[in-house]
Amino acid sequence: MSDWHDVATLDDLWEGDVAEVAVGPDTILLAHLPGRQVRAYQGICPHSEYSLAGGDLDGDVLTCTGHLWEFDLRTGEGVNPSNCRLYEYPVRLSGEQIAVSVPTDGRPHYNRCRG
Amino acid sequence: MPKLSRSDWYDLARDMNWTFGYVNEADVFPEELSGTGRVPPEAWLAWDEPYKISYREYVHNQVTKDTTTYSLKNAVGRSKLFDQLDPGWKSVVVAHYGAIAMPEYLASFGEARMGRFGRAAAWRNTATFGTLDEVRHGQIQTFFPYGLLGKEPRGDWALKAFHTNNWITLAVRHLFDDMFVANDALSVAIQLTFTLETGFTNLQFLGMAADAIDVGDLEFGSLISSIQTDEARHAQQGEPTIKVLIDNGHKEYGQFLVDHMFWRAWRAFALLTGLSMDYYTPLDSRKMSFKEFIQDWVVKQFADQFRDYGLDFPWYWDEFINELDWYHHAIHTVVWNYRPSVWWNSDAGVSPKERQWLEEKYPGWNRAFGKHWDVLTENVRTGNLAETFPETLPVACNLCQLPIVRAAGVLAGAHTDPAPLRHVHNGRVYQFCSEPCRWIFTRRPERFAGHKSITDRLWTGDINPPNIGGVLAYMGLSEAEHGVDADNYAWANGKH
Ligand code: FES
Ligand SMILES: [Fe+2]
Numbered sequence: 001m002s003d004w005h006d007v008a009t010l011d012d013l014w015e016g017d018v019a020e021v022a023v024g025p026d027t028i029l030l031a032h033l034p035g036r037q038v039r040a041y042q043g044i045c046p047h048s049e050y051s052l053a054g055g056d057l058d059g060d061v062l063t064c065t066g067h068l069w070e071f072d073l074r075t076g077e078g079v080n081p082s083n084c085r086l087y088e089y090p091v092r093l094s095g096e097q098i099a100v101s102v103p104t105d106g107r108p109h110y111n112r113c114r115g
Numbered sequence: 116m117p118k119l120s121r122s123d124w125y126d127l128a129r130d131m132n133w134t135f136g137y138v139n140e141a142d143v144f145p146e147e148l149s150g151t152g153r154v155p156p157e158a159w160l161a162w163d164e165p166y167k168i169s170y171r172e173y174v175h176n177q178v179t180k181d182t183t184t185y186s187l188k189n190a191v192g193r194s195k196l197f198d199q200l201d202p203g204w205k206s207v208v209v210a211h212y213g214a215i216a217m218p219e220y221l222a223s224f225g226e227a228r229m230g231r232f233g234r235a236a237a238w239r240n241t242a243t244f245g246t247l248d249e250v251r252h253g254q255i256q257t258f259f260p261y262g263l264l265g266k267e268p269r270g271d272w273a274l275k276a277f278h279t280n281n282w283i284t285l286a287v288r289h290l291f292d293d294m295f296v297a298n299d300a301l302s303v304a305i306q307l308t309f310t311l312e313t314g315f316t317n318l319q320f321l322g323m324a325a326d327a328i329d330v331g332d333l334e335f336g337s338l339i340s341s342i343q344t345d346e347a348r349h350a351q352q353g354e355p356t357i358k359v360l361i362d363n364g365h366k367e368y369g370q371f372l373v374d375h376m377f378w379r380a381w382r383a384f385a386l387l388t389g390l391s392m393d394y395y396t397p398l399d400s401r402k403m404s405f406k407e408f409i410q411d412w413v414v415k416q417f418a419d420q421f422r423d424y425g426l427d428f429p430w431y432w433d434e435f436i437n438e439l440d441w442y443h444h445a446i447h448t449v450v451w452n453y454r455p456s457v458w459w460n461s462d463a464g465v466s467p468k469e470r471q472w473l474e475e476k477y478p479g480w481n482r483a484f485g486k487h488w489d490v491l492t493e494n495v496r497t498g499n500l501a502e503t504f505p506e507t508l509p510v511a512c513n514l515c516q517l518p519i520v521r522a523a524g525v526l527a528g529a530h531t532d533p534a535p536l537r538h539v540h541n542g543r544v545y546q547f548c549s550e551p552c553r554w555i556f557t558r559r560p561e562r563f564a565g566h567k568s569i570t571d572r573l574w575t576g577d578i579n580p581p582n583i584g585g586v587l588a589y590m591g592l593s594e595a596e597h598g599v600d601a602d603n604y605a606w607a608n609g610k611h
Contacts, residue, residue, distance in 0.1 A: 048321060048347060067347045068176065069166065080121065081165030112164075113421070114313065114354065 002090075002103040009096040013038070018062065018073075023102050026109055028035035028089060029053055030098065032074045033060055039073050040089040040100045046113045048086070058082035125167055130236040137355055140508070144232055149301030150233035151254065154363040161362070162235035162355045162558060166348055173244055177251065177345075178429040184341045188259060191334040195508070197266050203395040204330045204602040205463035210395075210459040212260040213276035214283060214387055219342075220253025221277075225295025225303040232300040233361075238352060242300075245308075245349030252342050254366040259338055269596055272458040279591030282569045286386070286516035289566060290379050294562055301356065305369060306376035309353025315380050317346055319388055320404075329400040334377050344547070361424055371568045374429040378551040382515040384409075389443025390450060393473065395601070396462030404476035406439045420458055431551040440477055442486050445523030452505050455597035462601035463488070468607055495607035508586065510535060511568040513545040513553035521548065531582070540564050 007021040013032045020043045021028050027043035045052050045109045050066035060074045070079035071086055078084035089108050090101040103109060135143060146152045151159065168176075191197075197205075226249050229242035260270035273292045276284050295307045318344035327336030360369045385405075392405040403411070414436075421428060429435070447464075454461040463474070465488045473480045494502040510519035512535075524530035535546040536553045540560045548551040556563050569586075572578050587597065 048317070067166070067344050080167050082122075083165055112419075114416075 001105070002101045003103075004092065004099045004101050005096055007100050008041075008098045010038075010093075011096060012096065015100065016057060018053050018055070018057050020051060021100075023100065026089075026102055027051075028100060028102075029086075030100075031057065031062070033074060037074070038091050038093060038098055039076070040091045041071075041073070041076055041086040042110050044110065046086065046111045052086075062100065078113075081113070085111060087111050119159060119171070121167060125169070125283050127188060128169070129240045131239075132236045139184055140506050144234060144390070146299070147236060148228060148299055149231075149232035150301035152235070153365050153368065154359055156234060158363050159234040159238075159359060162233075162238050162359055164241045164351050164355060166351055168244065170349070173247075178476065179248075180250075180341045180344065181255075184337050187337045188334050188390070189263065192262055196331065196333065197263060200332055201330060201397040202460065203397055204332060204400075205267065205464050205508060206459040206601050207391045207395045208332065208335050209260075209272070210255060210387065210391070210457070212270065213458050214287050216253060216256035216260070216273040217277035218287060219249055221291055221296050222307065223247075223249035223253065225249075225298060225307055226349065228295075228298075229300040229303055232603070233304070233352075236542075238304075238356070241349065243350050245352065248345040249347050252345065255338065259334065260579060262559055269458045272596075273484065276458060279571075280569075281456070281458065281590040281592070282511070282516070283386075285511075285569055289516050290383055293379065293562070294376060301360070302372055304356035305360075305372045307353075308350045309357055309420075310373050310376040311380045312346055312350035313592075314377065314417055315384055315413055317343065318408075320346060320576070322408060322412075323391075326396055326400055326402070328401075332395060357424055357426075366425065369424075370426050372559070373426060374431075375555050377429055378435070378516065378555065381438075382517060382552075385438070385443040386446055386450075390447050393476075393548065394447050394469075395445065395462045398469055398472060401472070405443060406476065409439055414509065429551075431549075431554075434550065440479070441483060441524060441527035441529055442520070444473075444477070444480065445520035445527075446517060448484065448487060448523070449509060449518045449520065451600075452503070453508075454599060455504075456587060456591065456592065457598045458596060460601035463491075463604075463606050465492075466587075466606040469606070479527070483523065492607045495604045504583075506583070508573065508583075510546060510571070511570045512552050513566070513568050514546035514547055514556045515573075516568055517548065519546065519548040523577035531606045546570075 005023045006027065007023065008019060008030060008062065010032070013019050013030055015032050015034060019069050020028060021030060023032055029041045029043040033037045034040065041052070043052055044050070045064045045066055047064065047069050048066050049063055052062060055062045055064045056072070060072050061079055062073050063069070069084070070108045076086040076088045077092070087107070089107050092099045092101070140156060144151060151380050215359045223246045226242050226245035230239050230246050233239045233242055259526045260273040263270040277288065291356060294311065295303045298306065300319035320339050324336050324339040324343060327339060359371050389405045392401065392408060420426070451461045451463055470481070470485060470488070491503050494500070511517065512519050520534065521530050523532050534549065535548065538545045538547065538553055538557055541564065543564070545556060547556065567575065567577070573581050573586065
C-alpha cells in the first residue's frame, strides 16, 4: 500500500532545480529535469547521509557535496560509484501540482552504500 | 574533440599491469611488504574501487578544498573566536592535534606501501591518491595549530608529541606502528582503511565536525570536514581488498586481521573520543553519549560489513559491548588524576549537571565512579589540592600501552579480579589490561615483545629519577606545558 501526497508545485520547483520535502519520516529529494520531468528519490545520500538537495545538478547528474558521489537523476542510478542507486518514489503531475507516492509499509525507503 | 565519458578511458589509464620477464614475482612483491601472496596474482585483477577519480579531478578537488579551508582559517585567525571557545572544547582540539597530526603524516607511509606493493594496479592507483591525502592531512593539521600558538602555547604538540615519550604518545605510536608504519600492504588495507577508517574515523570525523560548528569552532569544523572527504575516498581500499581475500578462500585470515585491529581501534577511541564526547565537549553541545555513538554508528556499520562479507563478530564482542559502560570512564579518571602528564588541560566534566547527564546516559555511573569524584570534589573544596594528585603510577598494558584499569572494571561489575593478566615470553613477564590485548600479543609475540611500556621503562631504570618529576621530564613536558584542570576547578564548587 502507498499514499499519494501533494508535496510541491512547479512554481516552487523550476526546471534545473532540486528541493527537499518531508513526508512523515521520509526525507525526499525532488528534481525537475529538462523536459518537464519530475523525479523523487531518497533525500539523504546513500553514502554518508548528507542532504542531496544541497548537491549540484548539472543536466541530469547530481553531485553530492559530501564526497562528490554522482547520481543520474533521470534513472536514480549511481554514476560514480556506479554500484549504488537511489531509492525512487513514483511521481504524478497534475497541472502544476506535484504528488509523490510513499509506501505505507512502515519500512525505511532508503538505500545505503558504503565507500 | 568529443569528450569521452570516464568509463571509456578509466580502466585503460589506471591499469598499469604487465607480465614480469626479467624478475620474479617475489622480488617485485616481497611478502613482508606486500602481504598479498595468499591470493594468486591473476585473482587480484578483480580488485576495483567503487568511486573513480582521475589525477586531474583529484588535483582540482584538493585545490578547491585547500583554498576554502585556508581562507576560512585566515578570516577566523583575525577574530576572537578561539578565545571565546569553551575551555573543555579547547582541550578536545589540543589533544586531537597532538595525537593525530603526525599519525596522519605517518599514514602516508602505509598508503605509499600500498601504492607500491598493492597487488592490483587499481589498488596502487587509489593508494597513490591516499598517499597525497595523508601528506596533506599531516601538513594542514600541523599548520593550523601553529596558528594558535599565540593563544595556546601547546599548539606545537601537533609536531612535538610524536617526538617525545609521553605516555599517550607511546600508546598512539605503538598502535599506528602496528597498523601502518610497520605493516604490509594487505594488512594496511584491512586494518587501516577497512577497520579503522571505514569502521570508526569516518563516522567520528562527521560527528566531530558537527560538534565543532555547534560550539562555534568554525576553523576546526571546516578543517575536519575537509579531511573527512579525503578519508571517505581512500578508505574504500579496504572493501575490495577484503572481498578478493575472502573470494579466494582466506576469510579466516581476514577475520584475524579485523579482530586484531578492531580491538586496538576501540582502545584508542575510548581514550580520545570517549573523553572528548562525554567529558570535554560542553554539555549543551552533546548530541549523544559516546556509548550511543558507538552503538548507533560503529556497531551498526560493523554489523553491516560483517553480514555483507560473511565475517563474524570478533570473539570478544561481549567484552567490547560490556566495556562501553565503564572503560572510558575509568581512563578519564586516570587522565584527570595525572593531568600534568598530558599536553592538554584535562576537563573533569563532573559539575552537578554533568554528573546528572552521566548517570542518565550510564545508569550506575554514580555508584562506580561518582564516589571517587566525591572525594576529589571534597579535596578541592577544602583546599587540599595536593591530595588530588596520586603518588604512584598505574601499570601500563604491554599491548595497548594504556593504564590497566581492571579495578574500575570490578567496581562496575565487569570483572571479578583487579589483577592484570599475565603472559611469559622468552622469560619476560608481560602484563595486560584485557583478554583481547593478551590475545593480540600472543598470536604474534615477535611483533610486540621488544617494546617497553612506560612501566617497564620506569622499572628498568630508563627513567631517572624514578619518581613523578622524573617521569614528567622523561615525557617531554616542561612545567609550562603541564596540563591543568581545564575549568580551574569550577565544577567542584557547583559552578559551570
Ligand atoms: S555523503 Fe554524499 S557523497 Fe558522501
Ligand atoms: Fe591493553
